[in-house]
Amino acid sequence: MRFANSIFFKLLISFILISIIPLSFVGWITYDKYSQNLFEKLEYHANYILSQKMKALNTFLFDLERMQSGLKSSTVFSQYLANQDPTLHPQFYLKLDALMESIQTIRPETVGITIISNNGFVYNYGYSLNMNFTKDNFNKLSWLQEIEKNNLNPLITNIHTREYSNLDKDQKVYSYVQKVWDKRLRSFGYIVIDFKPELLQSILNNELDSSNSSGTFIYSQNSFVLPPKKTAHISFDSVKDQKNGSAIHTNVDMNYLLFKQYNPNTKWFVAEYFEVDEFSKPINDIKLIAWLVTMVSVIVCLLAAMFILSESPSQLRDCSK
Structure with missing residues (x-):
């Protein structure tokens, strides 16, 4: 209880309230808004790609x-x-x-x-x-x-x-x-x-994408029409009931975001997938920076409190009682 009533503790709590909590709150808001903005950009990009591929398919x-x-x-x-x-x-x-x-x-x-x-x-x-x-x-x-x-x-x-x-x-x-x-x-x-x-692959420009982190595939109500790349390990059961923009999971612990459009002429779904880890890299960088800033702030607050009290020996004795 004496430590809780000491000036050192009160200074530390004051520094935390003044700096660490606002920084953490701003970091969380930034992370959340950036994540949402990044997802919206990816969704817009995916829908634009799908629209172009749907036009090529209809042609x-x-x-x-x-x-x-x-x-x-x-x-x-x-x-x-x-x-x-x-x-x-x-x-x-x-x-x-x-x-x-x-x-x-x-x-x-x-x-x-x-x-x-x-x-x-x-x-x-x-x-x-x-x-x-x-x-x-x-x-x-x-x-x-x-x-x-x-x-x-x-x-x-x-x-x-x-x-x-x-x-x-x-x-x-x-x-x-x-x-x-x-x-x-x-x-x-x-x-x-x-x-x-x-x-069909050339119409969808699918053979031009050498990356394993994204790709195009086509499926009907019953099976794949143009399957995903084998390296993606995406099964039909994992995609058949998924909604647009949802996450799909594979049996090799790989996760993808799925965007799709329906073609009424063929009764096919044309889908684009993006690996979550690749998509999340910028978000994870922001999260890491936010944690580093918070930890540095904690250390600075501790050092600042100790420095202030070091200027007053009598206060340090109160802290050690």
């Missing part, structure tokens, strides 16, 4: 739509769908090839176009077709069955192998699939336009 989808619209409007294409004579089927190849050459100029990066007629004929362009892969085999493919459930809207499949190819069955591609009818609405078929994953 790509529009080009694919133009390709299938160009096919549907062709008389040769309509005649091909309506044809039921096997002897006439080979005669369509030259005419369809010429049509495909003009159509593919819209997106020359595509690696194959297939037309499957409900009359049992299959036409291929841009790749070698496995002749044993018939219309019935195509109909068993899950993504071709899915188009029937899609209210006749175009569908972009998840990544898959080309079982229908003769030379590169293991090649992984995405496919733009559309169910179409001939001009008399008597026969129908499917247009399948294949493109490599690298094309």
Whole structure:
């Protein structure tokens, strides 16, 4: 109790009240405001990036739509769908090839176009077709069955192998699939336009980002469409129900901030992720500085109190009683 009533203690408490507590309060306010401001800037930056990538994705989808619209409007294409004579089927190849050459100029990066007629004929362009892969085999493919459930809207499949190819069955591609009818609405078929994953990555500029601390990925309600980098260790379960701006945790103790936008044309979520540790570096620096300033202030207050009392020996004796 004597120490609590001593001048040294009272001086120390006075210095703390005058300097350390205000400094700590200002440091906490600065840290909180800076954290909030940094998050808002990151959110703005992420949403801007996502908006640009969404525009690029929609442009790509529009080009694919133009390709299938160009096919549907062709008389040769309509005649091909309506044809039921096997002897006439080979005669369509030259005419369809010429049509495909003009159509593919819209997106020359595509690696194959297939037309499957409900009359049992299959036409291929841009790749070698496995002749044993018939219309019935195509109909068993899950993504071709899915188009029937899609209210006749175009569908972009998840990544898959080309079982229908003769030379590169293991090649992984995405496919733009559309169910179409001939001009008399008597026969129908499917247009399948294949493109490599690298094309989707280049559209999103994802291959240009060599950093492991951030990246882009795409997912649907059921799975990844374009997965995150393997080094990120992000699982589908960790992102499927997350809200925009939320934190996600991986099984290797890595944490990310997730920002996303929904594309109604594809029913995909396009997402950007940023590693929390990288994002938090400036904030942690401010926190460290605030702690150092507080500790230095405590030491200065102790030294100041001791210095003042050293000038008055009688007060020091009171302090030591």
